[in-house]
Amino acid sequence: MSSTRSPSIAPWLAVGDAQKAVDYYKAAFGAVERYRLPADDGSLAVAQLSVGDAVFWVQTDRNASVARRGAESVRMILSVDDPDSVFEQAVAAGATAVAAIHEDYGWRTGRVTDPFGHDWEMSKQLTS
Numbered sequence: 001m002s003s004t005r006s007p008s009i010a011p012w013l014a015v016g017d018a019q020k021a022v023d024y025y026k027a028a029f030g031a032v033e034r035y036r037l038p039a040d041d042g043s044l045a046v047a048q049l050s051v052g053d054a055v056f057w058v059q060t061d062r063n064a065s066v067a068r069r070g071a072e073s074v075r076m077i078l079s080v081d082d083p084d085s086v087f088e089q090a091v092a093a094g095a096t097a098v099a100a101i102h103e104d105y106g107w108r109t110g111r112v113t114d115p116f117g118h119d120w121e122m123s124k125q126l127t128s
Contacts, residue, residue, distance in 0.1 A: 010048075011076060014061035015116040018044040021058045024115055025049055028093035029078065029086060051078060064116070075111070075119040083108050083122035090120065 015021040022044065025031040035048035039060065046059045056076070080086050084101050087110040091097055094115045101110035101122075109123040 008055070010055045010057060011074070012057040012059060013116070013118055014064040015058050016060070016062060016064050018047055018058045018060040021114075021116055022047050022049065024093055025051075025058070028090040028095060028114070029120075030089075054078065075121055077121050077123060079123055079125075081124060083110060083124050086122040087112065090114070090122070095120070 013021070022031070022033060026033070026049075029051045031049040031051050033047055034050055034055070035046075036044060037046040039045035044060060046057060048055060048057050050056075078086065087097075087101050090112045095112035098111040098113055098119065099109075101108065103109075103126065106126050107123050108126055109121055111119055111121045113119050
């Protein structure tokens with residue numbers, strides 16, 4: 001009997017220090033580390049994290065910086081049951097609030113920029 005796996009997309013975020021990013025995502029979103037690859041010098045090169053069933057990766061890239069990213073082309077959307085508490089937790093862990101939690105277009109949502117320059121939107125679709 002063969003098993004089929006549904007396709008999935010897992011974002012890969014370049015950050016200046018993967019260990020700092022892992023620590024932040026654990027504190028901000030309750031992320032769980034699923035895989036880690038150390039660099040030759042013992043620092044963290046790559047890690048796979050999950051928030052619930054949502055999986056993403058971080059990689060140390062010494063050239064990654066907020067200034068080099070330029071215009072925002074990617075926004076991480078984190079669908080959660082309680083966007084208010086996740087928003088507050090992310091800000092308390094070091095994110096900058098971009099858009100306070102509000103209701104619009106059938107969603108309760110807010111947005112932060114994490115300390116590594118990536119935008120995260122915490123959202124929950126509202127029932128009609």
